[in-house]
Amino acid sequence: MKNSILILFLAVLYSCTTAINQENRITEDVTFLASDDLEGRQTGTEGEKKAANYITKRFEELGLSKKGTEGYLQHFTFKPKTNPHDEVKFDVNGDGTITGNNVIGFLDNKAENTIIIGAHYDHLGYGGEGSLYRDSIKAIHNGADDNASGVAVLLNLVAKLKEKNTNNNYLFMAFSGEEMGLLGSNYFVKNPTIDTKKVSYMINMDMVGRMKKDSSLAVYGTGTSPIFKQVLKSHNDNFKLIQQESGVGPSDHTSFYLADIPVLHFFTGQHEDYHKPGDDSEKLNYDGMYLISDYIFNIISDLDDNGKLAFRTTKNESESTPRFKVGMGVIPDYLFDGEGMRIDGVSEDKPAQKAGLQKGDIVIKLGDSTVTNMMSYMRALSVFEKGDKSKVVVKRGDTKVEKEINF
Structure with missing residues (x-):
């Protein structure tokens, strides 16, 4: 009898632990992936392998079947490009090659179509080319927001979707x-482990951990299927949505859009710690991450009985983006929807800081050009060359401040 009671107690304890693991581990997942032990998760390093092993174990716990080329893993080997205009070459042999790993799990509902849910887990290691850190002291770039946050929400969605919304796989x-040029997603699209003609749509989460007080949430790719805007609106009870139609952007959804798959990319905006050592787990808005996960789940639920979604091409906004010879050294607030370009961060020892510009300033004029939004700011900036001087007018609170900036 005592043994029966013990077995029953252990069974109840195990079921409770499983439920906790499945529903409430966002903070735990981010904390591990963004820990110093993983040394910034740069592709091809031991830290990346540790992260891949962790995600593999989480996929196993959540009951996903293996859909890589070797278990859950899909290896891809490439040689880093030395010329930025060259394409990366995969599956090359010899010195200087790097091997990365996609981690792929499948929830098979025996359905006709499949939804892809993705997030990149690599980051910058100790810095390198993509880093905005300018100190001479070597430092780990933990990438809690970029993009441990997206992976943690992905794992939360696995738990939510088990035995629910079963009209799709x-x-x-x-x-x-991803940080080296969307390499993992690009490789998968060219070497898929499922029939991509049966993919209904793809959801990408990249930097979803820093939702601000105004609850801004950017969603890109809203024009890639005719149904997206309606569904996004009908389930939005919590966010100040900022929608961009284009399916092309600096994250992994682009690889799928270019394969004629509808995409949605969720993003809570850049910040002063972007691509710097300060992007740590204690700075994330975990309540906001749970809200975003619930929102995405509700969108998936709404689309569950819609079959394979229609794909629509969108204007590639990056094609009309001006090229720059100089920069001000600011981080724009990409979620700002007022008039002008709001500064979300100022880089050390750059023109903006030297001119006395501050976080929160809204640029409304640069040189002879009025700045009304991000695009007009970029057009105004594109005319300057190194050594030029210009007047910049910003709105600081209720006052206008004029400064001289030296490029």
Whole structure:
């Protein structure tokens, strides 16, 4: 009798632990992935492998089947490009090659179509080319927001979707090589482990951990299927939504859009710690991450009986983006929807800081050009060359401040 009671107690304890693991581990997942032990998770390093192993174990716990080329893993080997205009070459042999790993799990509902849910887990290691850190002291770039946050929400969605919304299958993918040029997602699209003609749409979460007080949430790719805008609106009870139609952007959803798959990319905006050592787990808005996960789940639920979504091409906004010879050294607030370009951060020892510009300033004039939004700011900036001087007018609170900036 005592043995029966003990077995029953252990069974109840195990079921409770499983439920906790599945529903309430966002903070735990981010804390591990963004820890110093992983040394910034740069593609091809031991830290990346540790992260891949962790995600693999989480996929196993959550009951996903293996959908890589070797268990949950899909290896891809490449040689880093020395010329930025060259394409990366995959599956090359010899010195100087790097091997990355996508982690891929499958929830098979025996359905006709599949939804892909993805987030990249690699980051910058100790810095390197993509870093905005300018101190001479070597430092780990933990990438809690970029993009441990997206992976943690992905794992939360696995838990939510088990035995629910069964009219579709789900392929969950943690990409590597994103920081080096969307390499993991690009490789998968060219070497898929499922029939991509049966993919209904793809959801990407990249930097979803820093939701601000105004609850701004950017969603990109809203024009890639005719149904997206309606569904996003009908389930939005919590966010100040900022929608961009284009399916092309600096994250992994682009690889799928270019394969004629509808995409949605969720993003809570840049910040002063972007691509710097300060992007640590204690700075994330975990309540906001749970809200975003619930929102995405509700969108998926709404689309559950819609079959394979229609794909629509969108204007590639990056094609009309001006090229720059100089920069001000600011981090724009990409979620600001007022008039002008709001500064969300100022880099050390750059023209903006030297001119006395501050976080929160809204640039309304640069040189002879009026700045009304991000695009007009970029056009105004594109005319300057190194050594030029210009007047910049910003709105600081209720006052206008004029400064001289030296490029």
